[in-house]
Amino acid sequence: MRLSRYFMPILKENPKEAEIVSHRLMLRTGMIKQQSAGIYTWLPLGKRVLDKVNAIIREEQNRSGAIELLMPTLQSAELWQESGRYDAYGKEMLRIKDRQDRPMLYGPTNEEMITDVFRSYVKSYKDLPLNLYHIQLKFRDEIRPRFGTMRSREFLMKDAYSFDLTREGAEHAYNRMFAAYLRTFTRLGLRAIPMRADTGPIGGNLSHEFIILADTGESEVFCHKEFLDFDIPGEDTNFDDVAGLKAIFDKWTSRYAATSEMHDEAAFNAIPEAERVSARGIEVGHIFYFGTKYSEAMGAKVQGPDGKEHTVHMGSYGIGPTRLVPAIIEASHDENGIIWPRSVAPFEVVVINMKVGDAACDAACESLYTALSRAGVDVLLDDKDERAGTKFATADLIGAPFQVIVGPRSVAAGEVEVKDRKTGERETLTVEAAIARLTARD
Amino acid sequence: MRLSRYFMPILKENPKEAEIVSHRLMLRTGMIKQQSAGIYTWLPLGKRVLDKVNAIIREEQNRSGAIELLMPTLQSAELWQESGRYDAYGKEMLRIKDRQDRPMLYGPTNEEMITDVFRSYVKSYKDLPLNLYHIQLKFRDEIRPRFGTMRSREFLMKDAYSFDLTREGAEHAYNRMFAAYLRTFTRLGLRAIPMRADTGPIGGNLSHEFIILADTGESEVFCHKEFLDFDIPGEDTNFDDVAGLKAIFDKWTSRYAATSEMHDEAAFNAIPEAERVSARGIEVGHIFYFGTKYSEAMGAKVQGPDGKEHTVHMGSYGIGPTRLVPAIIEASHDENGIIWPRSVAPFEVVVINMKVGDAACDAACESLYTALSRAGVDVLLDDKDERAGTKFATADLIGAPFQVIVGPRSVAAGEVEVKDRKTGERETLTVEAAIARLTARD
Numbered sequence: 001m002r003l004s005r006y007f008m009p010i011l012k013e014n015p016k017e018a019e020i021v022s023h024r025l026m027l028r029t030g031m032i033k034q035q036s037a038g039i040y041t042w043l044p045l046g047k048r049v050l051d052k053v054n055a056i057i058r059e060e061q062n063r064s065g066a067i068e069l070l071m072p073t074l075q076s077a078e079l080w081q082e083s084g085r086y087d088a089y090g091k092e093m094l095r096i097k098d099r100q101d102r103p104m105l106y107g108p109t110n111e112e113m114i115t116d117v118f119r120s121y122v123k124s125y126k127d128l129p130l131n132l133y134h135i136q137l138k139f140r141d142e143i144r145p146r147f148g149t150m151r152s153r154e155f156l157m158k159d160a161y162s163f164d165l166t167r168e169g170a171e172h173a174y175n176r177m178f179a180a181y182l183r184t185f186t187r188l189g190l191r192a193i194p195m196r197a198d199t200g201p202i203g204g205n206l207s208h209e210f211i212i213l214a215d216t217g218e219s220e221v222f223c224h225k226e227f228l229d230f231d232i233p234g235e236d237t238n239f240d241d242v243a244g245l246k247a248i249f250d251k252w253t254s255r256y257a258a259t260s261e262m263h264d265e266a267a268f269n270a271i272p273e274a275e276r277v278s279a280r281g282i283e284v285g286h287i288f289y290f291g292t293k294y295s296e297a298m299g300a301k302v303q304g305p306d307g308k309e310h311t312v313h314m315g316s317y318g319i320g321p322t323r324l325v326p327a328i329i330e331a332s333h334d335e336n337g338i339i340w341p342r343s344v345a346p347f348e349v350v351v352i353n354m355k356v357g358d359a360a361c362d363a364a365c366e367s368l369y370t371a372l373s374r375a376g377v378d379v380l381l382d383d384k385d386e387r388a389g390t391k392f393a394t395a396d397l398i399g400a401p402f403q404v405i406v407g408p409r410s411v412a413a414g415e416v417e418v419k420d421r422k423t424g425e426r427e428t429l430t431v432e433a434a435i436a437r438l439t440a441r442d
Numbered sequence: 443m444r445l446s447r448y449f450m451p452i453l454k455e456n457p458k459e460a461e462i463v464s465h466r467l468m469l470r471t472g473m474i475k476q477q478s479a480g481i482y483t484w485l486p487l488g489k490r491v492l493d494k495v496n497a498i499i500r501e502e503q504n505r506s507g508a509i510e511l512l513m514p515t516l517q518s519a520e521l522w523q524e525s526g527r528y529d530a531y532g533k534e535m536l537r538i539k540d541r542q543d544r545p546m547l548y549g550p551t552n553e554e555m556i557t558d559v560f561r562s563y564v565k566s567y568k569d570l571p572l573n574l575y576h577i578q579l580k581f582r583d584e585i586r587p588r589f590g591t592m593r594s595r596e597f598l599m600k601d602a603y604s605f606d607l608t609r610e611g612a613e614h615a616y617n618r619m620f621a622a623y624l625r626t627f628t629r630l631g632l633r634a635i636p637m638r639a640d641t642g643p644i645g646g647n648l649s650h651e652f653i654i655l656a657d658t659g660e661s662e663v664f665c666h667k668e669f670l671d672f673d674i675p676g677e678d679t680n681f682d683d684v685a686g687l688k689a690i691f692d693k694w695t696s697r698y699a700a701t702s703e704m705h706d707e708a709a710f711n712a713i714p715e716a717e718r719v720s721a722r723g724i725e726v727g728h729i730f731y732f733g734t735k736y737s738e739a740m741g742a743k744v745q746g747p748d749g750k751e752h753t754v755h756m757g758s759y760g761i762g763p764t765r766l767v768p769a770i771i772e773a774s775h776d777e778n779g780i781i782w783p784r785s786v787a788p789f790e791v792v793v794i795n796m797k798v799g800d801a802a803c804d805a806a807c808e809s810l811y812t813a814l815s816r817a818g819v820d821v822l823l824d825d826k827d828e829r830a831g832t833k834f835a836t837a838d839l840i841g842a843p844f845q846v847i848v849g850p851r852s853v854a855a856g857e858v859e860v861k862d863r864k865t866g867e868r869e870t871l872t873v874e875a876a877i878a879r880l881t882a883r884d
Contacts, residue, residue: 007509007572009563033559035514036546041559042512044574050512067449070484070492072477072596073515073579074548091541096548098595099533099583104478106516106538106548117475117483121451130449132486137515137579141541153540154514 001347002369003382007044010394020216022326023148025338029398031325031346038145038153045398046325048346048378050156053321053328054135056187056343057158064180064239066131066160071113073137077103079112083297092140106139111294111316114161118312119300125165125310128302129173133160135321149322150282151218160317165304167291170313174206174289175245177317179233181210181285182252186232188324189341190331192284193227195257209259210285214330217280222268224255225275259283282327289315338399339422342441347380349438350395354407356385364411364431368404375439396421402438443789444811445824450487452836462658464768465590467780471840473767473788480587480595487840488767490788490820492598495763495770496577498629498785499600506622506681508573508602513555515579519545521554525739534582548581553736553758556603560754561742567607567752570744571615575602577763591764592724593660602759607746609733612755616648616731617687619759621675623652623727624694628674630766631783632773634726635669637699651701652727656772659722664710666697667717701725724769731757780841781864784883789822791880792837796849798827806853806873810846817881838863844880 009030018024026032031046042050058068074096080086086105094106107113114132122130135158145153162173178194185192190212197209211221233248256267259281268276292311294300304310325344332339342348349372353365365381372379380400382391395403405417416434419426429437451472460466468474473488484492500510516538522528528547536548549555556574564572577600587595604615620636627634632654639651653663675690698709701723710718734753736742746752767786774781784790791814795807807823814821822842824833837845847859858876861868871879 005507007511007563007569007574030563033562035555035558036516036518036544039514039516039518041514041555043559044509044511047510047512065447067486068489069449069486070489072481072483074478074481074581074596076478076481094538094540096536096538098536099585100479102478113477113483116477117485120475121449121472127449132449139516143541154516 001380003380003384006380008398009043010397018148020147020150020326020330021333022150022216022329025329025333025397026148026326029338032149034148038142038151040149040152040154045346049325049340049344050321052344052346053188053324054156054158057135057184057319057321060180060184060187061133061158061160063183064131064176066133066177066180068134069117069132070134071107071110071117071136073106073139074104075107075113077105079116080105083112083115083294085112092142094139094141107136108138108140109157109316109318110134110136110159111161111314112298115294115298115300115314118163119298122163123302125302125304128312129162129164129169131160131162131173131176133158133317147216148326150326152322155320156322158319158321162315162317163295163300164313165302165310167313170289170291170315172242172245174287174315175249176239177287177315178208178252179237179239179245179248181287181317181319182232182248183237184319185210185212185284187343188328189343190284190324190328191228193221193223193257193281194252195221195223195259196253196262197259197286198261205291206289208253208287209283210287211259211281211283212327212331213277213279214282214327215280216330217282219281219283220260221258221279221281222260222263223257223277224271225277226255227252227257227277282323282330284324284327285317285319287315287317289313333399336393337397340399340401342401345378345401346398347378347400349377349402349404350380350382350398350400351404352382352391352395352406354388354391354405356383358408360411361406361408364406364416368406368416368431368435371435372438375435377439404434404438443822445822445826448486448822450840451485452839460590462589462592462768462772463775464592464658464771467771467775467839468590468768471780474591476590480584480593482591482594482596487788491767491782491786492763494786494788495630495766496598496600499577499626499761499763502622502626502629503575503600503602505625506573506618508575508619508622510576511559511574512576513549513552513559513578515548515581516546517549517555519547521558522547525554525557525736527554534584536581536583549578550580550582551599551758551760552576552578552601553603553756554740557736557740557742557756560605561740564605565744567744567746570754571604571606571611573602573604573615573618575600575759589658590768592768594764597762598764600761600763604757604759605737605742606755607744607752609755612731612733612757614684614687616729616757617691618681619729619757620650620694621679621681621687621690623729623759623761624674624690625679626761627652627654627726629785630770631785632726632766632770633670635663635665635699635723636694637663637665637701638695638704639701639728640703647733648731650695650729651725652729653701653723653725654769654773655719655721656724656769657722658772659724661723661725662702663700663721663723664702664705665699665719666713667719668697669694669699669719724765724772726766726769727759727761729757729759731755775841778835779839782841782843784843787820787843788840789820789842791819791844791846792822792824792840792842793846794824794833794837794848796830796833796847798825800850802853803848803850806848806858810848810858810873810877813877814880817877819881846876846880
């Protein structure tokens with residue numbers, strides 16, 4: 001992308017309404033724009049990050065065996081009356097009447113609808129296990145939306161739903177998602193810690209929140225220090241291996257970890273003081289096993305191997321991409337701006353033309369831009385006629401992992417400077433060596 | 443994907459509610475499920491097609507210089523009061539009150555919101571031209587939703603919005619989209635004809651609908667036969683070439699073409715009878731130039747090179763992906779089911795294991811499945827233990843361009859049969875030759 005043709009409205013001033021650093025940086029870099037309270041446009045730079053986050057979530061969902069579909073945002077009230085949640089769900093549910101005066105709602109979650117999909121088609125245990133997910137907008141009418149897209153009203157959620165014949169099967173489905181989530185957050189550059197959690201309005205009896213530690217987190221969390229070093233399941237994880245996944249789950253639940261709602265002061269204090277972590281955290285995922293709560297109420301049954309009807313066991317598994325983006329920023333920034341992990345960076349490299357119009361600089365920039373783009377690297381070419389200071393500040397602010405500085409003096413020697421945004425290290429390389437360095441992914 | 447682990451609920455019977463073939467086939471193949479009137483879930487098979495349609499739209503939008511963002515579905519009523527459309531838009535607009543009793547609406551289109559984005563950031567002609575698009579859900583509360591996702595209430599739309607300093611600039615923006623649309627529809631396997639159209643509630647003075655000819659089309663259309671053979675702009679089209687794009691526009695508007703609203707009987711009858719096409723059509727895209735209608739009302743101005751303020755000229759450009767999927771089916775099916783163009787096929791190849799459990803068949807299927815998948819071909823491996831007739835019928839129904847039939851007899855000779863879904867031609871090939879044939883894209 002050439003900056004001269006891009007739409008990346010950088011704000012010069014820090015926006016006053018932003019209370020936390022991610023919100024401030026997302027506004028300043030032109031990633032998002034508020035349209036109404038808790039409702040945002042994702043501007044081009046933000047959209048690029050969101051797409052990459054979604055792509056990683058999707059890859060790991062697919063790897064674990066989950067299957068993608070897309071349910072609509074609007075739901076009929078009838079479905080929710082079946083489960084009993086229509087009245088139980090409070091004012092957070094946005095209730096709507098259509099032109100025929102039929103009661104509808106903007107889905108805050110999809111347990112009812114997916115159960116309806118399931119019961120419409122699946123009749124035999126032979127079609128199980130099944131895990132269906134979508135990445136779709138949700139609406140929750142928060143009384144106090146804040147922190148930008150961290151706590152918004154219209155937000156994106158990846159929600160997966162598992163269906164199994166037995167409780168044991170459902171536990172394996174739970175462990176699959178547990179492992180998939182560990183992999184997902186790691187690929188996003190985050191260390192997330194699973195913590196026993198309250199099941200809230202979803203219901204059920206087994207639930208973990210995945211929490212990343214950040215000073216601006218809304219929840220107070222408590223855990224054992226060892227979590228910071230536990231191994232993450234590898235790319236070769238066999239998601240059909242019941243015992244293998246159970247071992248991952250056991251390992252990652254073997255030490256104390258709890259949000260304040262579930263906190264057990266005595267158990268926590270039993271940990272040697274040096275190994276206690278007491279911090280603030282951001283919830284980035286939440287998984288639930290709730291047995292037959294919805295399948296029972298809505299008649300989701302299959303014929304078992306015994307020829308009898310069995311009510312299926314279900315779980316649901318959420319990740320919020322529109323919350324993950326600010327969460328990653330909270331975890332990775334400095335006083336100059338964002339420091340994106342390469343996996344989700346809107347641009348992996350910014351090529352900075354220090355003297356637009358200078359034939360040698362222009363040519364070197366074009367050759368870098370073309371070579372990197374062809375190699376599949378997302379490059380932003382800063383071809384705007386602006387002061388060096390502005391260009392450097394912008395490149396730091398938007399947080400691309402690498403900057404390539406192309407100035408007349410170094411270009412005359414056939415060289416460019418490559419700066420690592422995270423470490424600040426600079427290296428002078430030939431154009432060819434710079435291309436080789438930047439196309440080599442870890 | 444292995445069919446034994448996939449969710450593809452084929453219906454045995456033709457659904458009674460379906461009035462047109464695409465609706466019937468989308469229900470039968472388990473591509474969609476109706477959730478409420480005009481509101482659908484895209485089941486996994488349908489979601490795959492929808493993703494591919496979106497990817498092609500996105501590629502062509504990007505190629506033409508448009509930039510992607512993502513606006514929210516819910517909008518504040520205030521924006522629409524500014525443009526005057528809040529009262530003018532009828533009952534098709536879904537009006538909502540949030541918990542604070544603020545009037546909101548589920549966006550039926552986004553002219554107001556994008557104008558708000560624009561005026562918030564863009565102040566100078568130097569930042570023009572600009573074309574911003576998103577692919578986002580819309581809601582229009584149709585009094586009579588029908589034909590499945592062809593005319594639904596919650597639907598996906600790609601809507602682009604151009605901003606230019608002058609009318610001439612805006613015309614070039616219009617021609618860019620005009621050419622991008624021709625390319626897009628062709629890549630989707632469709633021949634779309636641009637027809638002068640009424641501007642309706644969007645307003646403005648220049649507008650074309652892109653119409654594909656199909657017996658089930660809702661509109662009556664009239665055009666010159668030559669349209670069926672006009673050249674499509676190539677991949678190397680230079681979207682900055684003002685004269686070049688104007689020539690494409692001129693060519694494609696040089697012959698008579700009109701929907702019934704704009705039909706001129708006398709002009710049409712002046713065409714020699716053998717060259718007249720009078721048919722039914724499906725609208726798959728609609729582009730508008732509407733000048734300063736929204737920018738004037740909402741104060742979207744930039745400073746021009748003359749130092750003065752200029753109200754920007756705008757256009758908007760829509761394509762409906764959730765309507766394109768059935769439109770493609772209408773244009774490409776036979777009595778046995780769908781015939782997908784390879785570019786949007788949910789699976790490009792179905793590998794049919796005729797004898798699941800037979801070591802040689804299983805091994806040949808695995809090697810085909812692995813080799814094709816590694817080559818980036820979307821393969822469905824039918825590894826279910828079902829009758830041959832059922833397998834063939836399913837493969838035909840879901841319309842993958844190629845079937846590979848792996849039976850014990852041919853496998854003993856090291857061979858498999860490759861069937862072309864469209865022509866019905868069958869060819870016996872070695873496994874290696876089959877892989878080479880199926881990985882070679884046109």
